[in-house]
Amino acid sequence: MKSLAIAVMVFTALTLTSPAPSRAGAGDAGSGGAAAEGETDGRPPSGPCALPGVTRQVSEAARTPPGFARSHGTVRAVTLFVDFPDVPAEGTPQERYAEFFPAVADFYRASSYGRLDYRSTPLPRWIRMARPYASYGIERGASFDAGGGNGYHALSREILAAADGEVDFRDYDLVNVLVTPNAGPPATEDVRSVTFAGAPTGLTTGDGVPFQNVSFIWSRQTGNSPYRVLNHENGHAFGLPDLYYTSGLTGRTRTPVGHWDPMDEDWGPSNDFLAWHKWKLGWLAPDQVHCLTGPGTRTLTLTPTSVAGGAKLAVVPLSRTRAVTLEARAPGPLDHTVCRPGVLVSTVATDVASGDGPVRTSDATPGSAGCYTTDPNVNARLSDAPYVAGQRCLAPGVSVKVLGQDADGRWRVSVTVRPRILGAGSPAAVSRRSSAGGPG
Template sequence: MSALAATSILTVPSVAEPFSTAPCALRRTDAHHSEGVDTWNPAYPRPTRPLDAVMVFLSFPDSAPRSTPAQLAADHFPGTSRFFEQVSYGRFTLRPHPLDHWIRMPQASASYAIKRDWNAAQRSAYLRDAFAVADREVDFSRYDVVYFVADPDAPGVDSDATKVVNLDAPVRVDGKEIRRVVTVFERHPPDRLVLAHETGHLFDLPDLYHRPADQRGDWDTYVGDWDLMGSQFGLAPDLFAWHKWKLGWLEPRQVRCVQGTAPTRLTLEPLGAGEAPAGAAAGSPAFGLGGGVKLAVVRTGPDSALAFEARGPAGPDHGICHQGVLVYRVHSAAASGDGPVEVVDAHPRTEGCWEGSVYPPLADAPVALGESFTVPGDGVKVEAEARTASGAWTLKITPKLGG
């Protein structure tokens, strides 16, 4: 068994599941984790039904664990499930099934040379051993998602190595084909929302951060605080409305395609409307109270679009200090990590949220009430004209100035 890093380009299956026929739905391309929404890639489980996840806890012969499996499971659940229930408006439930004991790996932790940019042969050896020891006790046919959680205190474990590993050929275990797993090496307690970020990759969501070549620059220049797939430390880690469209959590009527050249007026419901407080059960009446338009889209090219959504201090975004209409570019031909989404800063000369933002230059990016903004290079103008009694935003979008 060999494995590829999570950022590797994988072959896109030839048979895709039709999804959206909207005129502003970008086509899915061969780019890794393409932001296209016309079809769903069937190589990934679609989070529109409950999915079951097994957590396997791996220890090593050179170290006695200082944490229990129950403590490590509690680091991630129910928090991760609650996040997805909230941002999906109760449409998706991730059901964890953590083992209650350690399973010992055959080799010392240091022998696997675990690190962020992992040697392919050593990473494959780790996965091969993990599947071999776990298969004695786990019926993998019962699960949609696999988390291999390593003893965080073992001397050879590097917390920076937590990631999704895509397999270049599916592993067949218990009659089930497994295409990817999440390898968890987080310290105890872990980084905030880290498992939610990695689980997002299992649903074909890309990395939205920028990784500097020298590792010394800023990682958050593309989207700042505004999406979990950019930074799980962000003040506004809700998922973009585009991602909720892609995952099947928005109904067709909640996406408005703005076409032609004439000004178009529309009302955008805040992204957080309909997200019940964390901890509410899926299917609760608290979910789904907001069913209005969440996303407006202007097509700008065969593989590009401008997206507009209303963000405010609700749901996971409770920490933001600037609310308004967020504008971002989507590129369906850009691969994960190469800027498939870029937030457009409506206030490029100012910054915000210095006390907690991962990237203050984009913290005040939204178009505020009463402001107008023309997107540089695209000539699309948006005006945030008013707010309704329920908190929705009334906009005017002009696709082509002077067109």
């Protein structure tokens, strides 16, 4: 849910609004064609659509800063198990492990189209902490501060002392700590799972490597795919931010992306990553991404993220740090809740912090109660957010019209970029033009 920042930069908060649905008519012209699936070696995105970041912590920047775990190719995790003298584990490590594996590895393999081979190795015994659970002062937002002698620093010191003789941490990219689920409140009352990623925690293993990119999983999530809390936490280790609001809601939608990405809603039924995240994580080849920087109208074809192959993402930069993204979503192995297939339109901002809504999904049906209303873990109002044939979406300097589907289930869209958007300068200028945008 949170990650350890390398550095903190103070930035003026700007309102990020999602593009607004529109019924305005306009002619279609031009053709961009569809990109074919190509190969990718996991290199980070490049080019004018690869928005830069403004901090070295988790963000929507196309390039993830050093220190985070790689997210392409073979990635190895070591999984450890912890209980307490006053809260002994009620099951075996193997039972706790089976709550997450092989499901987590299978999810990442499917979402990455086979480009992330996630391998977990368990140390199949409970590591008993030295003190009672409450004495560590673990609560939501607890830090890794070494000064107090409590919190995650104290837990981790004991974990390393117990595991260092059996685990060569040089062999692993990620560390997963599965705490006995009877320690602490249930997840329905207080979600405490957390990741410390991107920077050394101040601890070094006996093998001489920093103890970092470590996820602690508490309690049990609800819903029919509770393992997804680890998908979310490992997403932080790969450099992805929280999409939901973590504080200061002030009447805004708590989940501005809804169930369209597990970095927003990781409870309940399964959901796949946004195409922007797939590009950031190295899972899309360059020719699977349309980068629209010049003025004019282009007709594009997008293949749903739930199937392999084809173009997956269109990006229209609004400024140095903001862009409108388009992707097609349809029911699939990881997208269980898609009840209105279509084109999902979002605004991405690399200058908005994790937990402050760095991505905003436009709702094609504002005021609707949604089409997936049977699970309280799903933001029902955004479940029918995709745009379908005949609908238009407006953003500052950009107009999107959905033309329809072809026989293979691909979605055709017409995107018009107006000249006034070119060279859009500061984020503040974009924010002013966005202030009359859609629901936020």
